[in-house]
Amino acid sequence: MKVSLFVTCLADQMYPEVAESVVRLLHRYGCEVDLPELQTCCGQPAFNSGYQDEARAVARNLIRAFEHSDYVVSPSGSCAGMVHHYYPDLFRDEPEWKAKAEALVAKTYEFSQFLVRVLGVKDVGASFPYKVTYHPSCHASRLLGVREEPLELLRNVRDVEFVDLPKKEDCCGFGGTFAVKMADMSEAMVCEKAAHVCETGAEVLVGGDMGCLMNIGGRLNKEGKPVRVLHLAQLLEEGVKLR
Template structure:
């Protein structure tokens, strides 16, 4: 099947290795992966800041980039959630663009969703002999309903000890523009999240959104704590690289 990678801004600019891991895994399971160069931001920062006209402009470009894709896969529940839940609202008064948005929504997936729900993959044959804890991102969990897929994939990683993160469902405080608008509150939230990560004694923090991992990892680094952060795709791909 043909899959288009929606890389997202953070992965493209700061964590390209996450996109590389996604592509390698998808190709391993027979997907023909392309990268539409017309793609841009999903429009979430503008939308969350009240700039709906600007968000619509960006969203139209995003739709143009992917409208001919069989599937669109992204290593971000946040950006995927923006497309799924807010594009129909953005184009509520533009029937033609709303129809285009709804057509592409049906083919757009967060990475772990696509592996489990579409490809039927629950075990990539990975081995990762480390203590790991998992942070579920708010948008993936609450907007997209991604609750079991990451855990299912992690449960089948050999040699890995997964330790439950206390208050795992609490937000890390990033929230995109929230971290800028409400900096003091955001800092308090990420400090609490980092404290819970350290309580687990884990060597590695895993997540499905680089925004969350960047925020938590930045806090841990500031405190001088040697906890590695990894996107789920990196863990699965690196752990099964020899297959």
């Protein structure tokens, strides 16, 4: 199976180890993974700020980058959600590009979604003897409908002590440009989220979006809280090594 990695800006520039974990796990299941170098941003920052023409230009580039891919897999529910939820509408007045956008939507998956729904993998054979809580990102759960897939993968990890996160449905306050434009509100939200993480007593916070994890992890670090922050792919890959 040929898979193209939609690496995302944050993974490419700040968390390459997340992308590496995704690739290594996909290799375990026989996927041939490539990284189209034409890809850049998905256009979400521009789109969320009201710059639709600029977002459309960036979207065209991403569509071209993955035009010949069989499957497109991303470690970000937020970026995959942008493609799924907004790309066809961005090109609603351009039939040719709308068709291309819809073709990209049909083959684009968030990482856990691809493992569970396409590869049929719910147990990677991992062991992770730590107390873990999970933050479901807004875009993955609400735009993509990715809710059970990460939990199915976590439930099948041996030796893990899983603790439910209080008020887990609440946003962490990142929201891309929201965190810049509404800094005070964003800070209040992430402080509340960090407090709930600490309330669980978890040693590890896991999630599927680096934007959320960067935001919550930054707050926990600022408060001196000894909570390790990992992307789901990192936890699964580390757990495989521990077996």
